[in-house]
Amino acid sequence: MIDPKLIRTDPDALRRAQAARKESVELIDQLVAADEDRRAAIAAFEALRSEQKDLGKAVAKATPETRPALLTQAKELADKVKEADEFTKVAEERFTRLLMELPNPVYDDVPVGGEDDFVVKETIGTPRDFVAEGFAPRDHLELGELLGAIDMERGTKISGSRFYVLTGVGALLELALTHYAVSKAVEWGFNPMLVPALVKPSAMEGTGFLGQAAQDVYYLPADDQYLVGTSEVALAAYHSNEILDANSLPLRYMGYSPCFRREAGSYGKDTRGIFRVHWFDKVEMFVYCKPEDSQEEHQKLLACEKDFISSLGIPFEVLEVASGDLGLSAARKYDCYGWVPSQGKYREITSTSDCTQFQSRRLNIRARYADGVGPVATLNGTLCAMPRMIIMILENFQNRDGSVTVPPVLRPYLGGRETLTPLA
RNA sequence: GGAGGUGUCGCCUAGUUCGGUCUAUGGCGCCCGCCUGCUAAGCGGGUUGAGGACUCAAAUCCUCUCGUGGGUUCAAAUCCCACCACCUCCGCCA
Numbered sequence: 398m399i400d401p402k403l404i405r406t407d408p409d410a411l412r413r414a415q416a417a418r419k420e421s422v423e424l425i426d427q428l429v430a431a432d433e434d435r436r437a438a439i440a441a442f443e444a445l446r447s448e449q450k451d452l453g454k455a456v457a458k459a460t461p462e463t464r465p466a467l468l469t470q471a472k473e474l475a476d477k478v479k480e481a482d483e484f485t486k487v488a489e490e491r492f493t494r495l496l497m498e499l500p501n502p503v504y505d506d507v508p509v510g511g512e513d514d515f516v517v518k519e520t521i522g523t524p525r526d527f528v529a530e531g532f533a534p535r536d537h538l539e540l541g542e543l544l545g546a547i548d549m550e551r552g553t554k555i556s557g558s559r560f561y562v563l564t565g566v567g568a569l570l571e572l573a574l575t576h577y578a579v580s581k582a583v584e585w586g587f588n589p590m591l592v593p594a595l596v597k598p599s600a601m602e603g604t605g606f607l608g609q610a611a612q613d614v615y616y617l618p619a620d621d622q623y624l625v626g627t628s629e630v631a632l633a634a635y636h637s638n639e640i641l642d643a644n645s646l647p648l649r650y651m652g653y654s655p656c657f658r659r660e661a662g663s664y665g666k667d668t669r670g671i672f673r674v675h676w677f678d679k680v681e682m683f684v685y686c687k688p689e690d691s692q693e694e695h696q697k698l699l700a701c702e703k704d705f706i707s708s709l710g711i712p713f714e715v716l717e718v719a720s721g722d723l724g725l726s727a728a729r730k731y732d733c734y735g736w737v738p739s740q741g742k743y744r745e746i747t748s749t750s751d752c753t754q755f756q757s758r759r760l761n762i763r764a765r766y767a768d769g770v771g772p773v774a775t776l777n778g779t780l781c782a783m784p785r786m787i788i789m790i791l792e793n794f795q796n797r798d799g800s801v802t803v804p805p806v807l808r809p810y811l812g813g814r815e816t817l818t819p820l821a
Numbered sequence: 822g823g824a825g826g827u828g829u830c831g832c833c834u835a836g837u838u839c840g841g842u843c844u845a846u847g848g849c850g851c852c853c854g855c856c857u858g859c860u861a862a863g864c865g866g867g868u869u870g871a872g873g874a875c876u877c878a879a880a881u882c883c884u885c886u887c888g889u890g891g892g893u894u895c896a897a898a899u900c901c902c903a904c905c906a907c908c909u910c911c912g913c914c915a
Contacts, residue, residue, distance in 0.1 A: 439873080443884045453896045457841040471895035640871090770871080 501755035514719035522712030536739035538670035573810035587651035592631035600634035603760035605726035628652030632683035637760035647686035691774035698778035749778030
C-alpha cells in the first residue's frame with residue numbers, strides 16, 4: 398500500500414509509481430479527492446470537539462443561575478459534534494476503501510507485461526538427457542504409484558478432486574524435506590514458527606489476499622475465518638498493530654503450515670498428480686525489515702531459495718515476474734522454476750515477493766527508529782512447497798527401473814536411505 | 822457449550838459505590854541532574870502512547886487513547902448493551 402502522506406504531498410509520484418498498472422492510475426484521482434474530504438472532516442470534528450470540552454467544563458463549574466443557559470448551548474453543540482462525527486466516519490471509510498483497492502506500486506525496473514512476459518534471469522544446472530540415457534522418463538504420478546508414495550485415487554475418494562494421500566516413502570520423503578528445509582532455515586538465522594492455518598478476516602485482508610485472489614481462498618462462514626493459502630498470512634499478522642524495535646530488524650521468520658487453495662479458475666489445468674492441489678504443506682520464509690533494506694533482503698531470500706534447490710540437485714531457472722502478474726501486494730517477484738522431465742519444461746516451485754510497505758500499512762506494523770515511529774517492509778519466499786518438490790525429486794532422479802535416487806543432502810533425514818525402490 | 826470473575830499510561834496498582842477540576846493515583850523500572858575514590862544507596866526532577874497542526878529546530882497547540890465497538894448524557898475509566906481476550910469451575914474432546 399502506498400503512503401497516505403504521498404497522496405497529499407506528491408500525487409504525481411504515485412501516478413508514476415502506478416503507471417505499470419494502468420487500471421489503478423485513475424484510482425489515485427479519487428484517492429486524492431477522498432483524502433481532502435477526509436482531512437477537512439477530521440479538522441472540523443476536532444475543532445467542534447475542543448469547543449465542546451471547554452463548554453463541558455464551564456457547565457461543571459456553573460452556578461445554578463448560569464447553568465440552564467449553558468446547558469442549552471451545550472446541547473446544541475452536542476448535536477453538531479454528533480453530525481461532524483458521522484460525516485468524518487463516512488469520509489474515512491471511503492478513503493480507506495479506495496486505499497485498500499490500490500495495488501502496491503511496482504519498482505521501475507520490473508519487466509512490463511502479463512503472465513508470459515517474465516524475464517529469465519538465470520539458469521542453474523542442466524536437465525538430464527533421457528534420450529541419451531535411452532529411456533523415457535515416467536511422470537511423478539506413475540513413479541509415485543510404483544513406489545507406493547502417492548495415492549491419488551483414495552485422496553479423491555476422501556476429499557474430492559485435487560486431493561492426494563502421501564503413503565509410505567512418499568510420506569517419509571515429505572517429512573525428510575521438511576526437516577531438511579527447517580534445519581537450513583535455522584542455520585540461516587530464521588526463527589522457526591508453527592503458525593495457525595486458520596485466520597481472521599483482518600489477517601487475510603491485511604496481506605492482500607482478499608483482493609484479486611479472493612476467489613482462491615477458503616472461507617468458513619460459521620466462524621468468519623479463512624484457511625490460509627500460505628503461512629505468510631499468519632507470519633505477517635503476527636506483528637499486526639505492533640511497533641517493533643528498529644534494532645531488532647530485520648526479523649527473519651520461518652513458518653511451516655498446511656496451505657489451502659481453491660484453485661478456482663484453473664479448471665482442467667495440471668489435473669494429473671500433485672502439481673496443483675487444494676491442500677499441501679509448505680516451509681516459508683518471512684522477513685520484516687527497514688524499507689530501505691527490502692531490496693537487499695529480497696536478494697537474500699532468493700539466494701536462500703537458489704541454495705536450497707541447488708543443494709538438492711534440481712536444474713532450475715530463476716525468473717522475474719512481469720508487472721501485470723504481480724498480484725496486489727508485491728512490488729517485485731522472483732519465481733524459481735524447476736525442471737520437469739516428463740513435461741520437458743520448467744515449472745514453478747518457489748516464489749519470493751518484496752511487498753515493501755503494502756502489508757505492514759494494512760496490518761499497522763511500524764518500527765520505532767531513532768527519529769521516531771516509521772514504516773517497515775515485509776517480504777516472503779517459499780523455501781519448500783512439499784508436493785512440487787516431491788515431483789522434482791521423483792522425476793529428476795528416477796532410474797530406468799522406476800526407482801528413485803535420494804539426493805545426498807536428504808539421506809540423513811531418511812535414515813541414510815539412498816534409493817527408493819518400486820514395490821514388488 | 823454452561824456458570825462466575827478479570828481487563829486502567831512498559832510492569833504492578835488507586836480510581837468505578839454516587840458521571841464533571843481524572844488534564845488518571847502511587848510504586849517499580851527507565852531517563853536526567855546532585856552527591857559520593859568507583860559502584861550501590863540517598864536526594865531532586867522527568868516519564869502513557871498514537872495521529873495531526875506549526876516550526877530549521879525547540880517550545881506550543883489540537884484530537885484520539887482506561888480490552889474493542891456501540892448507546893445514554895451537555896459531559897463516561899465511571900451508567901447501559903454487544904463483542905473480544907484472559908483466569909477459575911463444570912461439561913465435552915484429540
